[in-house]
Amino acid sequence: MDSKKLRRILEERLQQEDRSFSFDREKDELRIENKDSRKGITVSLPGIVAKWHTKKEQAIDEVVYYVEEALAVMGADHSLSDQEKNIFPVIRSASFPKETSDGVPFFMDEHTAETHIYYALDLGKTYRLIDERLMKKENWTEERIREMARFNLRSLSTNMKKDEVSGNLFYFLNTNDGYDASRILNEKFLKEMAEKTEGEMTVSVPHGDVLIIGDIRNETGYDVLAQMTMSFFTNGHVPVTALSFIYEDGKLDPIFIMAKNRVAQKKNK
Structure with a gap:
C-alpha cells in the first residue's frame, strides 16, 4: 500500500455526485468537499498508510467512517440550548487546528504544553467542535460552556x-x-x-x-x-x-x- 493506491481507494469509496476531491501533492493530503457548501475534510495519507500495514482494511474502514460522519453533520443547523447535556470537553494535541476550514476560530483553552481543550456538541455517532460563530448565534458565554462540559464529563463512566x-x-x-x-x-x-x-x-x-x-x-x-x-x-x-x-x-x-x-x-x- 502507498499513498497513490490509498488515494484511489478512498476516492472510490467516498464518491458521490455532490462531492469533489482535491489532492495536495506536497503535503500528501486528500480533501473531500461538498460541491455546494465547499465544506469538507482533509485527511493525511501517510499516517493511514502506516496504519494499514498493521490493521489492513480496518484502517481504511475507519477513515471512511470518520469522513462520512463528519461530512454528514457539516452545514447542519445545531443548537446548544436544546442539547446542553451533550456538551463535552475534548482533548487534542497543541498542534490541532485552531479554526474551522472556513476560518472561524474554535472555542478552546490551553491545558498543558502538549494538549489543548476543545469543546464539542455530541451528535450521536459523531460530534461538532464548538466555534465562535455557534457561540455567538446561541448567545452562550465561554464560562457557561466550560461549566456545562465539565458537569457532563463527571457523569461519564470511569471504570478501568x-x-x-x-x-x-x-x-x-x-x-x-x-x-x-x-x-x-x-x-x-x-x-x-x-x-x-x-x-x-x-x-x-x-x-x-x-x-x-x-x-x-x-x-x-x-x-x-x-x-x-x-x-x-x-x-x-x-x-x-x-x-x-x-x-x-x-x-x-x-x-x-x-x-x-x-x-x-x-x-x-
Whole structure:
C-alpha cells in the first residue's frame, strides 16, 4: 500500500455526485468537499498508510467512517440550548487546528504544553467542535460552556481495566465514547486514583479514545510506559501526545522518558 493506491481507494469509496476531491501533492493530503457548501475534510495519507500495514482494511474502514460522519453533520443547523447535556470537553494535541476550514476560530483553552481543550456538541455517532460563530448565534458565554462540559464529563463512566507488568500497575480507560482522553479533566477521578497509587502516578492520553494511568514502582515501569504510549499514539485515530504526565499535588507535568532503565525527567513548560 502507498499513498497513490490509498488515494484511489478512498476516492472510490467516498464518491458521490455532490462531492469533489482535491489532492495536495506536497503535503500528501486528500480533501473531500461538498460541491455546494465547499465544506469538507482533509485527511493525511501517510499516517493511514502506516496504519494499514498493521490493521489492513480496518484502517481504511475507519477513515471512511470518520469522513462520512463528519461530512454528514457539516452545514447542519445545531443548537446548544436544546442539547446542553451533550456538551463535552475534548482533548487534542497543541498542534490541532485552531479554526474551522472556513476560518472561524474554535472555542478552546490551553491545558498543558502538549494538549489543548476543545469543546464539542455530541451528535450521536459523531460530534461538532464548538466555534465562535455557534457561540455567538446561541448567545452562550465561554464560562457557561466550560461549566456545562465539565458537569457532563463527571457523569461519564470511569471504570478501568488493570494490568500488571514487572511490578508496575497500569489502568486503561477505553470506552470508545469519544471522550476517553477527556477524563484527564475529571479532577475528582484523578485524585481518587492518586490515593490508591503506591508508586509515582502517571497519566497518558496518546490518542482521543484512551486514557492510561500508571502506578510506576520501579525504573522498568518507565520503559514499559514509553513503549505503550508510543504504540497507542501511532495507532490511534486521533493522536494526541506520546508524552506522559506525572500527576502530583493536582498538577500534570509532561515527562521525557530517556534511555532504557533511566528515570523519567520532567519537561519544563
